Structure formats: structure tokens, C-alpha cells
Amino acid sequence: MGDNGNWEEEEEEEDELEFSRNYFLAKELASSVKKSKHKLTDIDVVDEQELREAAMNIQPKHENEIALLLDSYIAMYPEWLLSLRCGFALLMYGFGSKKALIEDFASQTLTEYSVVVINGYLQTINLKQVVIAVAELLCDQVKAKRRVSSRQQPFNTQSMEDLLTFLYEVEVEDNDCFVCVVIHNIDGPGLRDSETQQYLARLASCTHIRIVASIDHVNAPLFWDKNMAHTQFNWCWYHVPTFSPYKVEGMFYPLILAHGSASQSVKTAAIVLQSLTPNAQSVFKVLAEYQLSHPEEGMPINDLYSVCRERFLVSSQVTLNSHLTEFKDHELVKTKRHSDGQDCLHIPLTTEALQKVLLEIS
Template sequence: MDLNCEEEEDELGFSRNYFLAKELGSSGKKSTHKLSDIDVVDEQELRAAASNIEPKHKNETAVLMDNYRHMYSQWVFALRCGSGLLMYGFGSKKALIEDFASTSLTKYSVVVINGYLQAINLKQVVIAISEILWDQLKAKRKTLSHGLPKSHQPFSSQSMDDLLEFLDEAEAEAEEDCFVCVVIHNIDGPGLRDSETMQYLARLAACTHIRIIASIDHVNAPLLWDKKMVHTQFKWCWYHVPTFAPYKAEGMFYPLILAHGSATQSVKTATIVLQSLTPNAQSVFRVLAEHQLSHPDEEGMPINDLFSVCREHFLVSSQVTLNSHLTEFKDHELVKIRRHSDGQDCLYIPLSAEAIQKLLLEISQ
């Protein structure tokens, strides 16, 4: 009995010492280190370093890509049967899909949507698709006297519903093997994943002479669609095609966790967007930028003033034209609107004066 008592006392003593040590440790001075104290590298330097990393297993990935190329004929067959292609698996599928489109879809028109961008003007994409299909119909038929009631109306002036209705009505006029391929890199990207946009894409995919080739990377991407969208509109054929390729293009527009956000990166992103726009749109943006640089104390440039200056320089002919440019700017967050003290809506560029100057130099080259 005495031996057992001694053992129990030892155990109790150990327990007391353990909790006493924990209490003394917690009563000490807490660390003053904060996450903000971490000396993180500049974003441009981090991206440059990441781009210089040598890819591993080049031979194995090359063999993998060759195996996928043997599947191209199967993918084309699926498209001709009316299905859409959905690529999933680890690694960027951008190069794989573009190689497939450039080698196996040469007899079809191809429209590309970069879903990894933060904002996408889907209506402009649908307008482009409508114009392509219209040109194909004109080439197939010498006269289009029926079946296309809105053909006399410019596509740019039509609503999304009218455009999709045109694509539906054009089905009877086109041949069975006449279709437009729509490549969507990252259909689960931030610019496309909202419910309204996905409904429009599903309606687009349901048109007989439209084919969707898309990629997904988010684990919850299938939750974007219901059964009707999957089986009767998109009509997906799922293909597991891991490429193990880095997400270079897709990651360009996302801030890096271990890096500062920098004005240089903002200028680079804005430059990419502006260079994809028309020269007139760039000139309108330049007018706004120069006004902001010359009037740093003002809250922005009133829309009416911008229209007057642009009309004087023959950049726009109507308020509708200016609004189309402004919609493009706002979709890509190049320009924002705020209320002036006198009640007017004013436009401003959410960049520093130094960043705006760099941006103007970039688009002038």
C-alpha cells in the first residue's frame, strides 16, 4: 500500500510541476512580433524569380502532352456530335487547349475567353460570335431573305437576349457541321462564376452551332451548374488531362501572398487591358488620364466634360459611343465613378500620378 501511495504522490507531483511550468510560461511577456513585421519581397521581384524556376520532369510532361495529342480526333468527334469539352486536372490547360484549337479546329472559327481575368465583357464576346456566324451564313447562302429578322440591325445595338435569340434562329440556316468554337480558359474564373453570367454561357452553349471547350481548376467548380445546364445545355464530356504545367498566365492577375502589391504590377495589368482595346478607346482613356494629372486636387472629371473634349477631338460621335468605352474601362476597373460635391458623377483612374504617367508611356510605345 505504501508503494502505491508513493507512486500516486509522484504522479501528482509531476502533474503539479507540469501545470506550474505552463502557468509560469504563459505569465511571461508575450511576443510583440506581428505579421506586418515580415520583410516581404516586392511583387515584381517575386514574379521574376518564379519565372526563372526551371521546370522539372520535362521529358515526362512532354510524353504526357504527346499522349493527349492522340486524343484530339476523339475531341473533335465529340464536338461534331454536339457535346462540349471540359478539361480538368492539375496544371494549366491553357497551352494544351490552344494547341488543340490551332491544330485540329482549323476549319472552324474559334473565339477565346480568358476566364482568369477579374472582369470580362461577355456581351462583346457574344457580339463577336454573332458576327462570325453571320459571316459564315452569308458565305454559305447567297440570299438570306428569311429566318434572320434582326440581321439588318447592328449587333452592337442589340441586347444579350436579342443576340442569343439570333444565334438560336440562325440554326435552321446553317449546315450541320457549321459551328463556332468558344474556348474558355477557366470557366470557373472570377469574371465568369456569377450566376447571371453562367446562365448566359449555358444558353450560348445550347445553341446548335456553338461548341464550348473549357477548363476548370477550382475543386468546387461543378457546383456552378445544375443538372439542366450540365446535361442539356453545356452537354459536357469530361476529360482528365493533368499537365503539371505552371499557371503563369492564370496567376498573373492574382496578388501573390508573399509579396507587396506594387504600382508597377498595376501598371502592367492596366497596360495589357488597354493594348487589347481599340485606338479610339485608348485615346479616350488618355484624355481622362491627362485631365487627372493636370488637376490633381479635383475629385475627377465630369462625364459631360469628357464627352465634350472627346467630341472636339473627333474621338467619339455620340454619348452612346463614349458609354461603350466607359463600360469597358469600368469592367476592367481602369476607371471608377464617384459623386462630386456639386452632385455630378465624376470619373477617375484609381492609380497614383506616377503610375498613370508610366501607363501613358507604355501605351504610347
């Protein structure tokens, strides 16, 4: 027994020594291997426009099979229309762009109804303008039914709450009379915030409004609680994979391994600025004009406030700060510390791009 115990102990010690030898040998070999000096920034990326053109020229595959698949969806158009008439909203999901499919459904089947389109794949969307357009269309239909005798207050002067109240309470003789709101990518960047989804849900709950929407993100259903999904939106889900490329939707997203295109930066900045108030645009112009005349330095916040106050663009520092917060949220303006210690504002665009942006918003 004693000999066996000693033998087992010796075997364990040898195993531990062998493990130690292997460990230090591995460390020694690892330290002797030459490490690559290449960095991610050394990758020779192509121009964004060139990459987009190459992507557009990729030849599609399995065209016959995809055509048969789309034909099967066309055969479902009457079912989709019946769902809308019964008060449901349509939610299309599945791999591939569903933009062309939904637009074809609307152009072929919804010819008797007014249609408003929301491109949710855009970075910014003015939802109130959409609701105003829906209210105007529905009001016209009500007038056609001779149910409105008094003059309606202009919709563009009403609040979002007033507009939704009007849409919810409006009465039309024909129950089959509704305005259809088509939303491409209801999970898009311009519609993802909770407040916007709440407004869309309330819009969908109106008696004479119908929603046809598409989603592409796997977590998109997390936007809605049980009440929103089953009561307000009242979704009728349809799995419609099209295997179509996201050509239009992808135009507004930066490409991986591509240089940022100046034209794309101008387009994005112009879209954001055009969605802001005229006063906010004027404040941005003041900052842009200063940067064009002083390209090497940012504009001190106090100087911007003084100029804007003189031009009656802002009434207080609080108003200016609200504009600056909006600019910073959209990455139109950045803050940097000047050599004398004061905070200065800088627009992260080249001189040429900044000039183009000013032309776009003018």
C-alpha cells in the same frame, strides 16, 4: 467499507489538488516565457517583378514523363473532335495549366472551323463583345451557304438577348458547321458571376456553337445546376492533368509576400477602364486630373458632379453614382472623409502610376 470509501475520497481530492497545481504551474511558466515582438509587417518582402522573374526561371522537373503524358492526350484529339461533332462540349480538368494543351488541340484539329478564344483568367471580360464576334462569324458562314438574302442589322447595336436569339434560331444547311468557343478558365474571376454563367450556358445550347473549356477550382461545378450542366452545356468531362505551371494565368494575380508592383497596378487599372464606356472613362479622367493637381486631397463628390455636368458627361447625380459604383467595385476609386466633414473621392494610385493609366486609356 467505511475505510475504503474514505480512502477513495482522499485519492480524488489529491488528484484534484494535483490538477490545480499543474494548471497554475503551467500558467506561471507561460507568463514567464518571453513573447516575440516580431510582426507580420516586419517581413522583408521582395519586389513583385523580381519574384516573378525568379519563378519564371525555375527549372521544370520530370520533363520526359510529362512529355509522354501530353502525347497520350494528343492521341485523344480525334475522340475530342468526335464529341464536339456529336453536340457535346468539352470540359478539361486536372492539375496544371491546360491553356497550351487546348490551344494545341484547336490549332491541330479545329482548322476547318472558326474559333473564338475567351481568356477567363483576366479580371474583367466583355462577354457581349465575344458574343458579337461569334454572331459575325456564324453570319459569314450562313452567307457563304447563301441562306441569307436580307441585310442583317449590325450586331453591335443589338442587345444580348437579341444576339442569343439570332444564334439560337440561325439555320445552316451543313449540320457539321459550327463556331467553337474556347474558354480558358471558365471558373476565372471575370466569369464567376451567375449572370455570366447563364449567358455562357445559353450560348452553349445553340445548335451551331461548341464549347471547349477548362476549370481549375475544385468548386467550379457548383456554378451549374443539373439543367445547365447536362442540357445546356452538355459537358463531356476529361481528366487531363498536365503538371504545367500557370505562368500566363498567374500574371494577373498578386503574389504572396511580394510588394505590389506599380506596373501591375497600372496594367490592371487600364484593363478595367478599357472595358468601361467612354463616358465612364471620361469621368475617371476628370477625377484623375483633379488628383494630379491636388495630390494631397480628394475631390468632393459635388465638385466632380459639377465638372462632369458642364462637360456633358453625366445628365444626373444618379448617372454619376452608377459610374462611381462601378469604379468602387473594381477598387479604382475610394471614398474618404475630408476634415470639413464632406465625402471626397480618391484614386489609390501613386502620381506616376496615375499618369501611366491616363496614357494607357488615351
